Amino acid sequence: MKETLRTLVESFGPSGHESEIMDLIEDMIKEYVDDTYCDSIGNLIAVKKGTSGGKRIMFAAHADEIGVVVTHIDDNGFLRFASVGGLSPFTLPGNRVRFADGTIGVIGREKGDFKDITLDKLFIDIGVADKDEAAAAVQVGDFGIMHQECIDLGRRMTAKSMDDRIGCVVLIETIKKVQDTPHDLFFVFTAQEEVGIRGARTSAFAIEPDLGIAIDVTLTGDTPEAPRMEVSLGSGAAIKIKDSSLITHPKVKALMTRLAEAGDIAYQYEVLERGGTDAGAIHLSRTGVPSGTISIPCRYVHSVSEMVDKNDVQACIDLVAAICGDDLKELQ
Ligand code: CO
Ligand code: ZN
Numbered sequence: 001m002k003e004t005l006r007t008l009v010e011s012f013g014p015s016g017h018e019s020e021i022m023d024l025i026e027d028m029i030k031e032y033v034d035d036t037y038c039d040s041i042g043n044l045i046a047v048k049k050g051t052s053g054g055k056r057i058m059f060a061a062h063a064d065e066i067g068v069v070v071t072h073i074d075d076n077g078f079l080r081f082a083s084v085g086g087l088s089p090f091t092l093p094g095n096r097v098r099f100a101d102g103t104i105g106v107i108g109r110e111k112g113d114f115k116d117i118t119l120d121k122l123f124i125d126i127g128v129a130d131k132d133e134a135a136a137a138v139q140v141g142d143f144g145i146m147h148q149e150c151i152d153l154g155r156r157m158t159a160k161s162m163d164d165r166i167g168c169v170v171l172i173e174t175i176k177k178v179q180d181t182p183h184d185l186f187f188v189f190t191a192q193e194e195v196g197i198r199g200a201r202t203s204a205f206a207i208e209p210d211l212g213i214a215i216d217v218t219l220t221g222d223t224p225e226a227p228r229m230e231v232s233l234g235s236g237a238a239i240k241i242k243d244s245s246l247i248t249h250p251k252v253k254a255l256m257t258r259l260a261e262a263g264d265i266a267y268q269y270e271v272l273e274r275g276g277t278d279a280g281a282i283h284l285s286r287t288g289v290p291s292g293t294i295s296i297p298c299r300y301v302h303s304v305s306e307m308v309d310k311n312d313v314q315a316c317i318d319l320v321a322a323i324c325g326d327d328l329k330e331l332q
Contacts, residue, residue: 004169005166005169009159010150021064025172032048048181052182055331056207057183057323062167062199062278063164063189066083068087068097069141070138070144079105084194084195086194087302091304093108093122105124105126106127147304166313181325193278211252217306222299231270232268236267237268238312239256245276248292262322263322268297
């Protein structure tokens, strides 16, 4: 799991540019499923056929990550940029950006109070002397990602783009674990979640699931002076009750709770006051789909050092696998 995570978080996949990460995932899973394919928006879909008489279950973890897009190059070769997804300017100065071709830049900032920092006061310095030298490496319109190594802290791990590569790891490990299932399972590694839950919308329309489950990170309330929130690292898989995009269907909450209890899987309930996941799009597909989200508790979300607990990740894998093998009586 550790090496899978490292490979995924250190690969390149800002929203709309997910082909490298999708190829990596496809290679990891194709021998364990009946079929894999990419759709036109860039989602990777892996299908595991059920034995018979089951439901169609869609699991979604987004493979894209937040990043930057170059908007302007000045005469001295400094790059100005806009955000791709929810990038906070406070997390950026001093950090590094990597472009698709491997070019690295450092984020600097203009003078002024740190509390007044906005994205347009920041720039990327790729170590060149002027505009021509910069333009030889990077063009306006190029996408970049944050550049940071993945570290194993023992109990926990920290990396950039845990959101949502750790969700992808949960699906990959589940795919390897699930043997027989009555259900047709659709594991979707979605594109463009960070810019507005786009890939989940088109893939759910095509799949027409009976049950939709997103796997994504959520915030925690367990650091000094954190906003009040019950979720904490190490307390298990977080069964989402609500966020801005979804109210988990009561039957789906009951299903997940029963399976966690029966399987001795550590779990906690999550109420997230702001934010959403792929389930926000899935549950509104066509005439509606009973949906829920299994969240991996994560500190420092949308920074270059997001942190998760290994036991929580395992609990999420166990819970997703339990859904795959269950008779889903709540949905009958
Ligand atoms: Co995110
Ligand atoms: Zn996410």
